[in-house]
Amino acid sequence: MENIFPVYDQLISREEKENFLNQKASVFWLTGLSGSGKTTIAKQVERILFNKGFFVQLIDGDNVRSGLCSNLSFTIEDRKENIRRIAELTALSLRQGIICINTFVSPTRDIRQMAHDIIGAEDFNEIYINTPLEECEKRDVKGLYQKARAGEIKGFTGIDSPFEMPLDPALTISTSQSIQESAIQLVDFVLTKVQPT
Numbered sequence: 335m336e337n338i339f340p341v342y343d344q345l346i347s348r349e350e351k352e353n354f355l356n357q358k359a360s361v362f363w364l365t366g367l368s369g370s371g372k373t374t375i376a377k378q379v380e381r382i383l384f385n386k387g388f389f390v391q392l393i394d395g396d397n398v399r400s401g402l403c404s405n406l407s408f409t410i411e412d413r414k415e416n417i418r419r420i421a422e423l424t425a426l427s428l429r430q431g432i433i434c435i436n437t438f439v440s441p442t443r444d445i446r447q448m449a450h451d452i453i454g455a456e457d458f459n460e461i462y463i464n465t466p467l468e469e470c471e472k473r474d475v476k477g478l479y480q481k482a483r484a485g486e487i488k489g490f491t492g493i494d495s496p497f498e499m500p501l502d503p504a505l506t507i508s509t510s511q512s513i514q515e516s517a518i519q520l521v522d523f524v525l526t527k528v529q530p531t
């Protein structure tokens with residue numbers, strides 16, 4: 335196959351960097367409704383892994399919306415562009431040997447498939463944070479569901495914009511369990527992928 339990234343041949347390889355970091359790089363892509371617990375669980379997982387000596391990057395929807403993707407709205411096209419940029423950024427981090435945890439609603443199968451294709455099947459682990467809409471709406475951490483129900487926010491996922499649940503996620507986390515239990519479940523899964531050989 336034609337090498338479309340010739341400059342990479344001149345750089346320190348991913349493998350060397352993974353050896354330096356004493357880990358295998360991989361991507362854990364958390365998808366789920368707003369308020370499902372993606373960020374809460376991911377933050378705990380980042381801390382646990384870091385304390386175990388792993389080098390981890392956590393990218394969250396809210397961070398990129400205020401910076402890299404601040405010019406994008408929440409139309410399906412812009413959501414797709416948002417995820418395209420994040421997936422490309424993540425692919426670059428992966429080459430640096432970094433374990434990447436991404437927390438994005440990424441509502442449609444099409445959007446997640448694009449992320450999967452950019453990152454590559456080998457490295458892409460789809461993690462479904464499966465919290466029912468009613469529960470997310472009850473939590474309404476940021477007051478967004480109330481606004482969406484009142485029509486103050488248009489195109490809100492789960493209300494007037496679709497969320498397509500993953501058909502074959504690598505892992506499903508049910509938030510009927512505690513935050514701590516969910517974090518441990520995810521850490522255990524991550525460890526099966528990132529331990530150096």
Ligand code: ADP
Pocket residue numbers: 366367368369370371372373374375437473475509510511512513516
């Ligand atoms: P998301 O990143 O998916 O939008 P957040 O992590 O920002 O969701 O918000 C989830 C909220 O739900 C937090 O305030 C968290 O404390 C709360 N919560 C309550 N129970 C759970 C649970 N079992 N798992 C995850 N989050 C929970």
